[in-house]
Amino acid sequence: MFEELAAVDPSTTAFITIHNMATWMLGTWATDAVRGEWGEALTSGQKLASYCLTEPGSGSDAASIKTSARLQGGEYLINGGKAFISGAGSTDMLVLMARSGDAGAGGISAFAVPADLPGISYGKKEHKMGWNSQPTRTISFDNVRIPASHLLGREGEGFKIAMKGLDGGRINIATCSVGAAQGALAHAQRYLQERKQFGKTLASFQALQFKLADMATQLVAARQMVRLAASKLDAAAPDATTYCAMAKRFATDTCFDVINDALQLHGGYGYLRDFPLERLLRDARVHQILEGTNEIMRVIIGRRMLDGDAPDAIR
Ligand SMILES: Cc1cc2nc3c(=O)[nH]c(=O)nc-3n(C[C@H](O)[C@H](O)[C@H](O)COP(=O)(O)OP(=O)(O)OC[C@H]3O[C@@H](n4cnc5c(N)ncnc54)[C@H](O)[C@@H]3O)c2cc1C
Known part of the structure; x- marks a missing residue:
């Protein structure tokens, strides 16, 4: 949803x-x-x-x-x-x-x-x-x-509770990025077929077809990663926190790039408020910052791979 x-x-x-x-x-x-x-x-x-x-x-x-x-x-x-x-x-x-x-x-x-x-x-x-x-x-x-x-819970459990909330919160924010990128990609697909330059639709230029193909591939990778993290969280897997951090980092960075590419494919019109691209870009930018910045996601992943009695084994 x-x-x-x-x-x-x-x-x-x-x-x-x-x-x-x-x-x-x-x-x-x-x-x-x-x-x-x-x-x-x-x-x-x-x-x-x-x-x-x-x-x-x-x-x-x-x-x-x-x-x-x-x-x-x-x-x-x-x-x-x-x-x-x-x-x-x-x-x-x-x-x-x-x-x-x-x-x-x-x-x-x-x-x-x-x-x-x-x-x-x-x-x-x-x-x-x-x-x-x-x-x-x-x-x-x-x-x-x-x-x-x-x-909530017992005294002294607040930080643990706050972080547990963020595991799901990070999947949510990552999902907002996936959705925003899906919206941007659909706009780009339509626009390439409508807009003509040099006497042809933009869709006929292979450079732009390749761009669209890469955007779609990146988007699917991000979505799959978010869903993998969500399934880990549902199953209460011991490495769920690591996967939630990875999904948040990857999906919010990747999807921001997809939206930015969609804006670029719209040329000057992408920059205008008459088109939805600039708002999708501005809205998605903060997903790389909040619910833990993407640098902090790397801190969490790195720590869990290296620290403690049973470091997470990533396969
Ligand atoms: C629009 C918006 C809505 C928000 N909503 C909420 C909310 O509802 N509830 C809430 O509690 N908070 C909310 N936040 C706060 C958000 O979670 C913080 O802004 C975020 O965690 C970063 O904290 P900071 O802004 O103090 O940056 P800082 O912690 O000062 O970080 C500055 C920079 O240094 C980097 N950095 C810091 N430490 C390290 C480190 N150890 N290693 C590498 N890099 C590091 C950061 O990644 C960042 O790039 C919101 C923020 C925004 C912008």
């Missing part, structure tokens, strides 16, 4: 995928009380959720977050700030990662935070290159009180 939607509108599709990821995290780790109160509204899409990990001083180094959660008489007191939060200001529930313990990943907990609690304020809507159908804002937490029952 996400692939089909993204062929037309990667930005809105990605917004839905982030809601999907955050809702899955709540469905998996929230208490019965929170799931009972929020489950139906979130799964039906009547209410929307945001994923709140990044901070102004903590992006790729996500284990260094500083937003604090202090337990005080049955409630957590939240203070700090998040940056780059998709949907912020328009969503109803925040899946928040905050520090309840010591420095490092083990001191982080995850919480379900209703988005309109006293003490929560939102920054201006960021002006972005793409993803303009959804807002991105900073969020400030100033002595925000949430019941202890809003903890």
Whole structure:
């Protein structure tokens, strides 16, 4: 579904995928009380959720977050700030990662935070290159009180929960790139058959036929890789995280190139807002940056191939 939607509108599709990821995290780790109160509204899409990990001083180094959660008489007191939060200001529930313990990943907990609690304020809507159908804002937490029952999983499990969410999130974002590239490729196929130069359709030039062939081949490779990672995740394979990182890295890079090639095949018209190519390109660009940059995907893959008792054997 996400692939089909993204062929037309990667930005809105990605917004839905982030809601999907955050809702899955709540469905998996929230208490019965929170799931009972929020489950139906979130799964039906009547209410929307945001994923709140990044901070102004903590992006790729996500284990260094500083937003604090202090337990005080049955409630957590939240203070700090998040940056780059998709949907912020328009969503109803925040899946928040905050520090309840010591420095490092083990001191982080995850919480379900209703988005309109006293003490929560939102920054201006960021002006972005793409993803303009959804807002991105900073969020400030100033002595925000949430019941202890809003903890997800156990104290100290927040980083693990955040990363588990991103395994699926990365497949979602990769899928948005595959869909966007499919949309761009279809536009290019049509355009080559319609547009004439030198008295012939562009489709009659073998250089452009070869370009189209390469684009289609790259796209299929990206799609297959995403589906392989998705099947690993469904099967809870021990190397699923590695495959999700590989799929995200490969599909978002490859599909960006396919969209860029489709724009090039449209000549000057590809650069105009009258045609959909420039928007597909602007929307897909950020997929190489968020849910972990593609450099961080390489860090994850490399580490898992080299570290630990049982390094992932890639076959
Ligand atoms: C439109 C948009 C929406 C977003 N939505 C959300 C959201 O909903 N929730 C959320 O929590 N976050 C969100 N983010 C944040 C996003 O996940 C971060 O921007 C991303 O993780 C990178 O962090 P950073 O911007 O701080 O870059 P930095 O971490 O400062 O990285 C800068 C550069 O250095 C590279 N780099 C950093 N460390 C290493 C290393 N060890 N080795 C090699 N290279 C490295 C990076 O790859 C990058 O190229 C969003 C971002 C954008 C742009």
